[in-house]
Amino acid sequence: MAASEPQRIALIGVGTIGMSMAALHLARENTIVSVFDTRPDLEQYLLKTLPNYLSEELPSASSVTSLISSGRLHIHTSLESACASATIIQEQGPENLSFKKSLWAQVESMAPPSAHLWTSTSGIAASAQQSEMRDKTRLLVVHPFNPPHIMPLLEIVPSPDTAPERVEFARQYFSRPGSRHRPVIIKKEIPGFVGNRLAFALLREACYLVQEDVVTAKDLDTILMASLGPRWAGNGVFESYQQGGGEGGISAFLDKLGGTMQEVWDGLGKVDVLGGTETGWKEKVISQTDGAYGTFTAEMIKEKEKRLEDLVRVQEKKYDIPELE
Amino acid sequence: MAASEPQRIALIGVGTIGMSMAALHLARENTIVSVFDTRPDLEQYLLKTLPNYLSEELPSASSVTSLISSGRLHIHTSLESACASATIIQEQGPENLSFKKSLWAQVESMAPPSAHLWTSTSGIAASAQQSEMRDKTRLLVVHPFNPPHIMPLLEIVPSPDTAPERVEFARQYFSRPGSRHRPVIIKKEIPGFVGNRLAFALLREACYLVQEDVVTAKDLDTILMASLGPRWAGNGVFESYQQGGGEGGISAFLDKLGGTMQEVWDGLGKVDVLGGTETGWKEKVISQTDGAYGTFTAEMIKEKEKRLEDLVRVQEKKYDIPELE
Secondary structure (H helix, E strand, O other), X not given: OOOOOOEEEEEEOOOHHHHHHHXXXXXXXXXXXXXXXXXXXXXXXXXXXXXXXXXXXXXXXXXXXXXXXXXXXXXXOOHHHHHOOOOEEEEOOOOOHHHHHHHHHHHHHHOOOOOEEEEOOOOOOHHHHOOOOOOOOOEEEEEEOOOOOOOOEEEEEEOOOOOHHHHHHHHHHHOOOOOOOEEEEOOOOOOOOOHHHHHHHHHHHHHHHHHOOOXXXXXXXXXXXXXXXXXXXXXXXXXXXXXXXXXXXXXXXXXXXXXXXXXXXXXOOOOOXXXXXXXXXXXXXXXXXXXXXXOOOHHHHHHHHHHHHHHHHHHHOOOOOOOOX | OOOOOOEEEEEEOOOHHHHHHHHHHHOOOOEEEEEEOOOOOHHHHHHHHHHHOOOOOOOOOOOHHHHHHOOOEEEEOOHHHHHOOOOEEEEOOOOOHHHHHHHHHHHHHHOOOOOEEEEOOOOOOHHHHOOOOOOOOOEEEEEXXXXXXXXXXXXXXXXXXXXXXXXXXXXXXXXXXXXOOEEEEOOOOOOOOOHHHHHHHHHHHHHHHHHOOOOOHHHHXXXXXXXXXXXXXXXXXXXXXXXXXXXXXXXXXXXXXXXXXXXXXXXXXXXXXXXXXXXXXXXXXXHHHHHHHOOOOHHHHHHHHHHHHHHHHHHHOOOOOOOOO
């Protein structure tokens, strides 16, 4: 079955990510979404929470009740019934290896053999999750960035056993015409995949600079938002330095800035987050961050989401640039 | 003299950054900009190039000729005349320590003793540049991000000798009401200051991931633009994790993700840009980046600038969020 055909998606676990994933799938035509979660108040919870995630552009689907009555959204109280006729099964359960191993072994016995199996994990590779499965060719990681109904990226990370056509199906599903989503295939399983590795590399240095009193946590955030954030929203990092190097491209840039770059690389902070040593930064970072931002209210989160949507829209905007001399 | 009063800014060196800086200063009211550069065709060069940088919103100043005839822009063929009556002297010359040391010693003998002395260097600390000056309290780094007429950040980096009122003057000048600029004071001199340290920390890991064939340079750029770019355009890094931790804030986030984070930190790539070892990534990164982007045309750069302006405007946008349950 091609990814462009109608799909029946079973979502296992609807916390924050699962709810946003439900909205992502419901925003597409030709999808039927089945939801399973062990919480006893699942229906009440969906009725109350899902509307916050549904796009205002979604035609005649602003109410969860109408999605249910029209058959686009199903609520299941058993894993078996959720999986029974699904073409895609996607889990957003606890980040716990034994939970996931056991889940996939169960799902395998309940779902059609053709169904695609996706895990939204941010940290547990498909090759570790599949160890109790008979057929290891079906499972892959589809790692979203929060919140997935707005954020374009999906990291698709197969295990060495995942069948190439399973990878291609996931890529095509998220690349449907009109979708704002941008799936990328990660060629090797690696802790943190790519997006979080890049984020954590930057975060480590950020924690070090706060620890060393070079800058406060709030000022560091201002620096990021006033420079690298908008730059990388408009340009990739390699693309930026290709442009920065002028006619010589990134090669010229590395020649010109290589000295400063190596000096910075040699001096990057080596703080740790676990263990007894080099964790002295945590208290300072936590207290400065708490002091700067406090607790996020529902209104603050909504405002952040609206701004994120606007930023993503700017990425999609076309510009009509007249020919220059 | 307060930073809000009329200023006469002498710009020493008008390459790409200097030209953009000229546009930044000219976009403000009550500024007179004097330009000095050793290139023999300075006036022709300004007439041809500066219009690309001037804001379309700039009232009646779309032509460089009118800026000159109205006395807002002066072209100087000697350093002495450019500095003679300046209140701010800002250099964007070559990134070369002996050039800068010699320049400031000359400027000190030519400029009014009250004039503020700013260097746009990205890599040479004020404390190194000032060694041949009699009065070491006047010089500080004002490090812009390219292009400064659009990019909001200015990193203000004093030397240990810089007078606090000089630092405060620079901060106030760039924080004028109505300005899109966001100056941040860096409390200690450190290679790469803060913005480039954060960028280079991320770049190092990016180069490693390309070297290891986890992802291509183009796909890595897509990942950054589809996730961290827009996230950090809307939210700082500490702010993001404060929000990500829910009610427990960044402390809860570090508890929850600490295991993956430490695993990533322990495995971060240790590639080098100089020296014989660990530089094997360069050929792959350069060829993939060249292949993906080629050479940037004037039209491509203009489009990138327009998108960057739109992204920065979204940051300034106010949202009216109704009260949520």
